[in-house]
Amino acid sequence: MSHLTDLQLTWLADAALVDGPDDAHAHAHLQDCPHCQQRLALLQEETQVLSTALQADDGLDQAVAIPPFRQPLTLRGFAFANLATGLVIWAAQFLWKTLFGELAVNVTAWFTSLYFPDFYAVLSAAALYYLEEGTAMFEAYFAFVVVSLLFLGLLWVVLKYRKTKAAAAGCLVVVFAGGLAPDLAQALELRQSDEVVTIAADETIDDTVLIAAETVLIEGTVTGDVVAVGRRIEMSGQVQGNLITFAETITVTGQVDGTALGGSSDYSLRGAVIAGDLWAAAEKVAIDEDSRVGRNATVAIESASVSGMVGADLYAFAETIEVNGALGRNLEVFAYRLRLLDDARVGGDVRFRTDNKDLLHRSPGAEIVGEVELMGLPDDFQERSRYATVEFYLWQAAWLVGAFVTGLIFLWLVPRCRELALGTGGAALKTVGIGFLGLITIPIGAILIALTVVGIPLSIITLAAWMLGVYLAKILVAAMLGRMLFVDSDAVVKNLLVGLAIVVVAINLPFVGGVISFLLTLVGLGLLLQYLFEALSSRQRDPDLVMD
Amino acid sequence: MARNAAFEVLYKDYYVRVFGLCRRLLNSSEMAEDAAQETFMRAYRNFRKYRPEQPFWAWIAAIANHHCIDLLRKQSRDPLFGEESTELAEIQAEGAPVVSSLIAGQQADKLHAAIGGLPARYRVPLVLAYFSQLSYDEIAVQLQISRNHVGVLLLRARQQLREALNQTEALT
Numbered sequence: 146m147s148h149l150t151d152l153q154l155t156w157l158a159d160a161a162l163v164d165g166p167d168d169a170h171a172h173a174h175l176q177d178c179p180h181c182q183q184r185l186a187l188l189q190e191e192t193q194v195l196s197t198a199l200q201a202d203d204g205l206d207q208a209v210a211i212p213p214f215r216q217p218l219t220l221r222g223f224a225f226a227n228l229a230t231g232l233v234i235w236a237a238q239f240l241w242k243t244l245f246g247e248l249a250v251n252v253t254a255w256f257t258s259l260y261f262p263d264f265y266a267v268l269s270a271a272a273l274y275y276l277e278e279g280t281a282m283f284e285a286y287f288a289f290v291v292v293s294l295l296f297l298g299l300l301w302v303v304l305k306y307r308k309t310k311a312a313a314a315g316c317l318v319v320v321f322a323g324g325l326a327p328d329l330a331q332a333l334e335l336r337q338s339d340e341v342v343t344i345a346a347d348e349t350i351d352d353t354v355l356i357a358a359e360t361v362l363i364e365g366t367v368t369g370d371v372v373a374v375g376r377r378i379e380m381s382g383q384v385q386g387n388l389i390t391f392a393e394t395i396t397v398t399g400q401v402d403g404t405a406l407g408g409s410s411d412y413s414l415r416g417a418v419i420a421g422d423l424w425a426a427a428e429k430v431a432i433d434e435d436s437r438v439g440r441n442a443t444v445a446i447e448s449a450s451v452s453g454m455v456g457a458d459l460y461a462f463a464e465t466i467e468v469n470g471a472l473g474r475n476l477e478v479f480a481y482r483l484r485l486l487d488d489a490r491v492g493g494d495v496r497f498r499t500d501n502k503d504l505l506h507r508s509p510g511a512e513i514v515g516e517v518e519l520m521g522l523p524d525d526f527q528e529r530s531r532y533a534t535v536e537f538y539l540w541q542a543a544w545l546v547g548a549f550v551t552g553l554i555f556l557w558l559v560p561r562c563r564e565l566a567l568g569t570g571g572a573a574l575k576t577v578g579i580g581f582l583g584l585i586t587i588p589i590g591a592i593l594i595a596l597t598v599v600g601i602p603l604s605i606i607t608l609a610a611w612m613l614g615v616y617l618a619k620i621l622v623a624a625m626l627g628r629m630l631f632v633d634s635d636a637v638v639k640n641l642l643v644g645l646a647i648v649v650v651a652i653n654l655p656f657v658g659g660v661i662s663f664l665l666t667l668v669g670l671g672l673l674l675q676y677l678f679e680a681l682s683s684r685q686r687d688p689d690l691v692m693d
Numbered sequence: 694m695a696r697n698a699a700f701e702v703l704y705k706d707y708y709v710r711v712f713g714l715c716r717r718l719l720n721s722s723e724m725a726e727d728a729a730q731e732t733f734m735r736a737y738r739n740f741r742k743y744r745p746e747q748p749f750w751a752w753i754a755a756i757a758n759h760h761c762i763d764l765l766r767k768q769s770r771d772p773l774f775g776e777e778s779t780e781l782a783e784i785q786a787e788g789a790p791v792v793s794s795l796i797a798g799q800q801a802d803k804l805h806a807a808i809g810g811l812p813a814r815y816r817v818p819l820v821l822a823y824f825s826q827l828s829y830d831e832i833a834v835q836l837q838i839s840r841n842h843v844g845v846l847l848l849r850a851r852q853q854l855r856e857a858l859n860q861t862e863a864l865t
Binding site: 151152155156159161191192194195196198199200201209211212214 | 700701704705708709712717726730733737801804805808819820822823824826828829840844845847848851852
């Protein structure tokens with residue numbers, strides 16, 4: 146009689162021989178064959194040993210570190226990532242251009258505007274100035290007020306109804322209302338390399354591009370914005386949006402249809418066409434004779450050479466500036482030395498802040514259509530009383546109106562803030578200390594958070610909240626002062642208006658106004674932060690607590 | 694959110710086992726890490742299809758098996774599990790001592806080393822049968838081969854293991 150094969154016995158050992166035609170025969174043989182029985186027993190034991198050995202964990206529990214789970218990027222996640230990036234770019238552009246850019250330049254212009262001793266002349270000049278050039282400053286200021294109110298509304302939704310989703314939805318509405326929607330229609334392309342990233346001459350990218358590389362070469366066409374960071378950046382192609390660059394060396398020889406904004410050691414335009422504004426912060430900025438900037442150029446630098454054409458104004462904050470090209474309008478110079486060479490042509494005025502007229506060199510061929518004003522002399526500037534200018538009162542009135550409206554809405558939304566009061570002795574010092582800490586540490590923290598890419602949106606939100614807090618600080622103090630003056634009157638409007646009037650006067654007092662303004666900011670910020678801590682901690686203690 | 698939280702818990706509970714399965718199938722810790730992550734990614738994407746009445750281990754082990762076998766197939770130029778007839782011809786005559794008697798005098802890690810030394814075409818069905826505890830039919834479906842072929846591969850796997858352990862025994 147022939148024994149079962151190893152294959153049959155293995156199948157039997159693994160209990161795999163079931164219902165097959167060979168099954169009955171194999172089992173029948175097995176019953177009468179001690180040899181095969183013994184062999185099967187050994188194989189079954191082998192099966193058991195293999196199962197036990199393979200099932201053993203091998204000490205894996207201790208040896209294997211469980212990595213964090215990487216959730217796959219969903220379409221929704223991708224959309225939100227795009228949305229967040231778009232929001233960051235939009236917010237950065239808005240803050241830079243509207244708040245820091247135009248506001249700073251306009252405030253500077255206001256500070257250096259002409260002084261006429263005759264009151265009526267001052268009044269008419271100020272009105273004309275406001276109509277012609279001053280609107281941007283007020284628009285920027287009221288834009289800030291509007292943004293502050295939007296933030297306040299969101300804060301109120303979060304605090305009162307604990308509706309974080311509603312607040313997020315509100316953010317989206319603000320973003321879309323702010324014109325982000327068209328931007329989002331475009332996708333976002335990311336390119337990163339330790340060496341070179343090239344957008345080839347025959348390449349067209351229909352997206353906004355973010356690039357981080359040692360060397361960035363943009364030879365092709367980008368229909369959206371380009372944000373590039375690297376050691377060397379060369380742009381010889383066409384960017385139909387804005388070009389934002391940060392590198393050691395930046396050379397632009399191509400065409401930018403929007404704004405060019407850059408920070409570097411060496412920023413050069415060679416035969417470049419910038420249709421919008423140019424903002425360049427660099428040790429050395431060079432705009433050659435073949436380059437053209439369509440609108441304003443603002444350069445903050447150690448030395449600048451402008452041989453090309455600037456369509457409107459040139460603002461230069463530099464050690465030395467050399468102009469040998471054509472400017473459509475004014476030349477505003479905050480520099481140690483200004484050289485206007487033979488081919489220089491200024492379509493408007495030259496305003497040079499210096500206390501030494503010899504530091505202005507004007508070649509015989511240099512043409513200035515308007516006037517040359519040597520202004521901003523430190524001594525003259527100190528001597529001139531700012532209280533005698535209409536701009537000063539316009540500005541204070543604008544601040545008062547904005548602060549009053551913002552304060553009323555804030556106190557209406559968060560009525561408990563109407564009752565905020567400064568303690569005595571140690572409590573007051575504690576409030577001031579908290580305000581000081583908040584004033585210093587929050588922006589530092591926000592900047593540190595921004596070092597991580599994912600933290601940039603959080604950083605911008607933190608900075609915006611901090612700016613709002615600083616703005617609200619004096620308003621809160623004003624409300625508190627008004628209430629103290631009218632002995633806890635419930636007339637919020639009267640309290641706030643009178644309080645603000647006191648604050649406006651106090652912070653503009655000669656010599657001590659700055660210190661008072663600083664102290665009021667510390668007090669107000671401290672009160673606000675204490676209120677927020679208390680509100681949040683009471684929510685944690687009692688989640689059902691609804692804040693009023 | 695609840696779905697995410699539930700999956701996080703399952704991930705922590707089952708990661709080590711999934712990693713162990715992948716490591717045994719792929720015979721590489723580095724590849725097993727990636728494979729385990731990919732397995733959980735696929736599971737996460739398809740988590741809505743998971744029915745709680747089914748054991749989670751069986752569900753995720755099937756995903757891991759599929760993924761690892763796909764990886765091995767991509768690595769292999771020839772058909773991964775060979776031809777049944779070729780394997781049948783290579784079956785050795787009976788008589789060699791079985792693994793259980795060989796392992797008795799040796800360390801368990803020698804057995805693991807021997808399993809790791811098996812070619813993928815033997816190692817994979819062995820792991821599926823004795824680690825994942827799949828039946829011949831289930832293994833046949835996963836490997837896309839016949840049930841008989843599975844039996845032949847498992848016998849060849851056992852024979853190669855016996856041979857390897859025999860040689861180790863002789864050396865020591």
